[in-house]
Amino acid sequence: MDPLELARWQFGITTVYHFMLVPLTIGLSVLVAIMQTAWVRTGNPKWLRLTKYYGKLLMITFALGVATGIVQEFQFGMNWSEYSRYVGDVFGAPLAMEALAAFFLESTFLGLWIFGWDRLPKKIHLACMWLFSIGTVASAYFIIAANSWMQHPVGATYNPETGRAEMTDIGAVLTNPTTLVAFPHIIATSFLVAGTVVAGIAGAWLVAKRPSAGSDDHSLFRTALRFGAVTMIVSGLAVIGTGDAQAQMMVKDQPMKMAAAEGLCNTESGASFSILAWGTTCDNWNPIITVPHLTALLATHNWNGEVQGIHELQAQFEEAYGPGGYTPNIPVAFWSFRLMIGLGAGSAALALAALWYTRKGRSPSSVWFKRLSLIAIPMPFLAASFGWIFTEMGRQPWVVYPNATGTDPIYLQTLFGVSDAVSVGEVLTSMIVFTLVYAILAVFWYRLMVRYAVEGPPVIEPESPDDPSDRPLSFAY
Numbered sequence: 008m009d010p011l012e013l014a015r016w017q018f019g020i021t022t023v024y025h026f027m028l029v030p031l032t033i034g035l036s037v038l039v040a041i042m043q044t045a046w047v048r049t050g051n052p053k054w055l056r057l058t059k060y061y062g063k064l065l066m067i068t069f070a071l072g073v074a075t076g077i078v079q080e081f082q083f084g085m086n087w088s089e090y091s092r093y094v095g096d097v098f099g100a101p102l103a104m105e106a107l108a109a110f111f112l113e114s115t116f117l118g119l120w121i122f123g124w125d126r127l128p129k130k131i132h133l134a135c136m137w138l139f140s141i142g143t144v145a146s147a148y149f150i151i152a153a154n155s156w157m158q159h160p161v162g163a164t165y166n167p168e169t170g171r172a173e174m175t176d177i178g179a180v181l182t183n184p185t186t187l188v189a190f191p192h193i194i195a196t197s198f199l200v201a202g203t204v205v206a207g208i209a210g211a212w213l214v215a216k217r218p219s220a221g222s223d224d225h226s227l228f229r230t231a232l233r234f235g236a237v238t239m240i241v242s243g244l245a246v247i248g249t250g251d252a253q254a255q256m257m258v259k260d261q262p263m264k265m266a267a268a269e270g271l272c273n274t275e276s277g278a279s280f281s282i283l284a285w286g287t288t289c290d291n292w293n294p295i296i297t298v299p300h301l302t303a304l305l306a307t308h309n310w311n312g313e314v315q316g317i318h319e320l321q322a323q324f325e326e327a328y329g330p331g332g333y334t335p336n337i338p339v340a341f342w343s344f345r346l347m348i349g350l351g352a353g354s355a356a357l358a359l360a361a362l363w364y365t366r367k368g369r370s371p372s373s374v375w376f377k378r379l380s381l382i383a384i385p386m387p388f389l390a391a392s393f394g395w396i397f398t399e400m401g402r403q404p405w406v407v408y409p410n411a412t413g414t415d416p417i418y419l420q421t422l423f424g425v426s427d428a429v430s431v432g433e434v435l436t437s438m439i440v441f442t443l444v445y446a447i448l449a450v451f452w453y454r455l456m457v458r459y460a461v462e463g464p465p466v467i468e469p470e471s472p473d474d475p476s477d478r479p480l481s482f483a484y
Contacts, residue, residue, distance in 0.1 A: 010434045011425045014086035017438035019399075021078055023392050024445040028072035028452070030391050033147055033194065034201025035065045036140040038238065040133070047133050052467050053227045060464035061205060064456055069117065071452045075445060086434055090406055090424030097163045097174045098153055101181065105149035112142035147197075148190055155185035158402060159260050160410045160417045172407075172417050188256045192249035196394070198242035200387040203354045206235025206361055208460050210380030213370055216463075227464060229370050232361050239358035246351065251305070258306045258314070261408060263324075263333065264401035266317045267340035269302045270294065273316040278302040282345075287338055289317055328409070335403040343397040350393065353386030
């Protein structure tokens, strides 16, 4: 073991923990805002109950997301101080914007929304939820802008006197082409995650509780099931479209990542797509089940398009940057890419089944549909996590990937980004502590989500004739 490997494991573990919560917060905040809007516009108490029900799950997720996200910032100074020294002038700007603008927007208006029930006018209260939703989306944009700069550095120049990258154009950083492609994909994924949670819980409730047809609970959960299913269909199509755009950008800016994702060792025209393969390196890589020409079609939109292979790209990197290993871990890139795609199919299966079994006023009642609903819930979470693993591991050995289209030599290998003042014992200790703390938080999050999901939506009491201004602040649940 060495500090570099341990620091990478620590950051990977904490990031995956945190990223399990992020897409649900982003997507569910907008869906809850839509539910509340439907209640304000129609006055139907069904939408109010759904707003409070899924709003409670949103608050639990947001609270745990904040707790797990704070540590991410600390690690840049703890284990990655050399990286922070090199890119802090650029990388810190979007992170500061996220903290000072987006996060304060989220926390302020979520607080007003939580404690403003029956105290704020309905439309003002609704505006608080929409502003919270806007804050979560803005927060995601700034974080993606920071990460995209690591994937494709722009708007900066290298200062040889200080040995640091220095920002020259914040506009270029925030409008990085990689950001403009990655952000819609993340947002679409967030809606897919949130739609699956909404539909999965509603579908399980309908089958498990079997509310009588025409009852309030039956109408409520049938509406939630169809609402979540439509969200999944629309967002699933958006994920496919934005994913294709990302693939095109990846082939252009990070061809080695695409080659590793396909296990493509040699440059080929009309390259096949491997569904199943085994091996660890190009020396023993063996495709088993392949689809002819599919990789070429995905990478170039051309049936016989040329896709660069690992050997040729390795030679190009050695010529440009000197001897070294410039190939990411092939099995990790290969399987994380396929798991990302395959696990997303769980949401598609639930969406199609939900729309079919709720057609013409019907409702699902089969036990297998309950099982499908429960099994489908974690699948988009896992798909999103594997997508993040692929994005970051496929970039290795670079922590700041060289900009192939730029003129300034801005790049940094992960090896040189780790702090040189930390020992194996220090990093190992912090990794163990963070992993245990995050595991405990994950258990609390899961138990709270299950508890309140099983508890069901609140019963709406008739409005009191008392003056709302005389009521104490309440958590509203």
